Amino acid sequence: MPSSRDRQRKLARAKLDRQLARRAAALRRRRRIQAGVGAAVALVLVGVGGFWALGGFDREPEPVATEICSWTPVNAEDNPNVKDVGRPATTDLPTSGTRPMTITTNLGRPITVDLDLTDAPCAGASFSYLAGKTFFDNTKCHEITTEGAVRCGDPSGTGQGGPTYSYAGENLPQAPEPAASPAPGQPPLYPAGTVALVGNPPGSYGSQFLIFFKDFNPSSASYPVIGQVTSGLEVVATIGAVPTVDNGSGSTVKPEKDVVIQTLTVGEVSTAAPSPGTPSGSPAGSPGAAPAASPAPSTTGRS
Template sequence: MASSRDRQRKLARAKLDRQMARRAARVRRRRQIQAGVGVAVVLALIVVGSAWALGAFDSEPAEDTAAEDVCLWTPQNASANTNLKDVGTPPTTGLPTDGTRTMTVTTNQGGPITASLDLAAAPCAGASIAHLASRSFYDNTKCHEITAEGALRCGDPSGTGLGGPTYSFYDENVPDAPDPSPSPSPTGKRPPAYPKGTVAMIANPPGANGSQFLLFFKDYDPPQPTYPVIGTVTGGLDVLEKIGTLPTVDNGSGAKVKPQTDVVIQSLTVGEPTTGAPAPTPSGSGTPSGAPSASPNAG
């Protein structure tokens, strides 16, 4: 029979074995956990690396949602020039920049004169005239000049040549100066800078356009063009030509350009923008020779 000392040794040994077994199990679990974490980290690094390689973390430029300005309207000092009339300003954004708009000028001299405003070549002029027309700016105003260049000058409510709205805008689509040595053409003559039927802006001073415009009833070809072309007469050219024959008198400054018989714009309207259609052939007793195109590619 084993002595009590032997039993105690056996019990102590069994206890130690149990402790060692539990310790070994804890170590195994710790290693398993560490191994699992390591695998997870490696997988995460692989996913992140793949995403980076595919550009997932590339910074996207912020989209510019601000509308781009099409036109700039420069304020004019109405207190310094009492001939100016404040009817607000057109918008600067969201303006059409292709196609055409139809301008209809009804005068006391006969049927209406219609014109196609070229929005590709002169978007700001088209926007300005449309804005002013919507404010009845031109209604019941006089065309105060029949110019020596062969055009009817309109659009100044004051009739002085100094009037307009309380803003101005820059030149658009001014024709190039004639080539001093042009290539021969089939007709032997190049087209004029301002053919009969041209619609152009006129400003005082030049480059500060407002509301005044020219309707050419005959060809004009200066050595240095200065008037921005904004469109073409499409109807009522016979009315315009008849106005061009009216006698003129001194306008008070020594220039004999004022129509002896008042030429009154009873109304001026501008239609909605249209695209793709060329300007129709003018009606009346005459067709603009070499008139500028009102297509979006003009100018």
């Protein structure tokens, strides 16, 4: 009969064998896992290497959008005449070509204007934005200036209104040097049909604009030009012929009868160069004045 000590030795030996077997099995599992991870890492490295070899890491970074226009906030508490309709975008704005602007008043056929996006891109962006907000609709042209222009674009009709932002002037005409004599046939700084901004205060522009129905040639320019009338100049001249009365501040510049912008719309960008020369539609009373055909309605995407 085996002794008690022999049985204990056999049991201890069997236990040790089982432990060694479990350790060996665990080691084999760990080696299989490590081999799988290594193969996966190798595949990833091969893929990354191929991507690099094909120039996958040579791509240029995405360009950052360049700010084209800057809009300065105007506090409505400081000026209760302004109207808040938000602000236009500052990036991804067109900087070449023209936009057609159509002004329909209560005094004749529509007046069409080419807004100059090359020389006045921010003014063009602002007018397009405000037109999309119906900012100008059912507003009055509150002044017929002594300079020969109709002043519009202020919903308050006070000459103090506009949107709750302003922007810097663009495309200010260059007056000749005081000592220089104008060249023969040199056009005036503001020929009839010119559309220009008027600031409040000067140098800070919003929505107010002038449409000249007479040539104006000052010694220095103060109104940034934003476009030219292409049709309906005789309507502007008709408005300019309306008698004026005191506007309440001692200036006899207010039209005796209401001149209402019923709608003002701005169309899509055109890359065609604006046509040079005199705007179509002779001013009322000009020799040989003949009304041009009415333009097709402007298509406007109002936001």
